[in-house]
Amino acid sequence: GAGVSQTPSNKVTEKGKYVELRCDPISGHTALYWYRQSLGQGPEFLIYFQGTGAADDSGLPNDRFFAVRPEGSVSTLKIQRTERGDSAVYLCASSSGTGTDTQYFGPGTRLTVL
Amino acid sequence: KQEVTQIPAALSVPEGENLVLNCSFTDSAIYNLQWFRQDPGKGLTSLLLIQSSQREQTSGRLNASLDKSSGRSTLYIAASQPGDSATYLCAVGGSARQLTFGSGTQLTVLP
Numbered sequence: 001g002a003g004v005s006q007t008p009s010n011k012v013t014e015k016g017k018y019v020e021l022r023c024d025p026i027s028g029h030t031a032l033y034w035y036r037q038s039l040g041q042g043p044e045f046l047i048y049f050q051g052t053g054a055a056d057d058s059g060l061p062n063d064r065f066f067a068v069r070p071e072g073s074v075s076t077l078k079i080q081r082t083e084r085g086d087s088a089v090y091l092c093a094s095s096s097g098t099g100t101d102t103q104y105f106g107p108g109t110r111l112t113v114l
Numbered sequence: 115k116q117e118v119t120q121i122p123a124a125l126s127v128p129e130g131e132n133l134v135l136n137c138s139f140t141d142s143a144i145y146n147l148q149w150f151r152q153d154p155g156k157g158l159t160s161l162l163l164i165q166s167s168q169r170e171q172t173s174g175r176l177n178a179s180l181d182k183s184s185g186r187s188t189l190y191i192a193a194s195q196p197g198d199s200a201t202y203l204c205a206v207g208g209s210a211r212q213l214t215f216g217s218g219t220q221l222t223v224l225p
Contacts, residue, residue, distance in 0.1 A: 004157075031211065042118070042203050042215030043158070056210050091157060095211075102148065103213060105158040 002026070004106035006092050012112045013082055021077040021109045025094030032075050033093040033103060034067055043091050049075060050097060082113045116141045118206055120216035127194055128224050135189040135219045137204030142182045146207040149178050149189050151200045152218070158203065162189070194223045 005024045013019050025032050030051055035043035045059040049069045057067075064082075069075040079086055089110050093103040117140045127133055137147075146165050150158040162171045162178040164187070170179040177190040191198060201220045205213035 033212065035213075035215075040217070042205070042217050043213075045212040045214070048210070048212055056212060059212065093158075101146065101207070101211065102160050102163045104160060105150075107157040 004092055004094050004104055006090075006106040006109050008109060009107065010110045010112075012114065014114050015082060015084060017082050017113075019079050019082055019111065021079075021090050021111070023075045023077070023092030023094075023106060025073065025075070025092070026104055027073075028096070029094035029104075030072070030097035031095045031101070032069060033095075034075070034077050035091040035093065037089045037091055037108070046077070046090075079111075082111075084113050087111055087113045116144075116206055116208060116214040118204060118214050118216040120202075120204055120219050122219060123217065124220040124222075126222040126224060129194060129196060131194050131223075132190070132192050133194055133221070135191070135202050135204075135221070137187040137189070137216055139185045139187075139206045139214075141206075141208075142185055143209070144182065144206050145209055145211070147178075147180055147187050148205045148207065148213065149176075149187075150203040150205060152203060153200050161202075191221075194221075196223045196225045199223050 032049040034046040037043040048056040052072045064080045089108040091108045093105045148163045149161045164180045175192040201218040203218045205215045
């Protein structure tokens, strides 16, 4: 079956602009996660959804970052007033939310803020 | 706050060797531990997941062990192949389900 997909694969924007990053999880997965990965580092947790609600948003760096999952499937990560330091690969993962709870990752969106 | 460390940061071995990648974590109150593989410019591929109640998991040439009391996990790769070349990431799952990652070990298997 289809895995986790993310669009766009690459996004270049200018400092101060608004961007939206989309994640389509594996069908039927109730849990969805956003992570951010900088060059040479492991991914860092941003936010976790269980269904439609954000169960844990403690990793969001500041109030410029916001994520939604209105129907409990697709999620959008929104970044306002982008800064050069926001440049990174944004990874989305999903899991069944039960059992072994293995997280399956998408290919990521590479965001570059000029 | 959970911290995850992976040693070594980079490793180069000739084809056919058996090798061990190390992962240590500071808080033993974990939910699970997952090993991933990441190829350049790609996302993460899950290799093995060990629940907190388990000691090891095996898949093909891969074996992962977990020692919660000492805060350590190892990933053993048998008979390494050039196609195993990638970055290997260790991630610890807490009760809140989020994963805390190490910085990875970049493995190069030379033909």
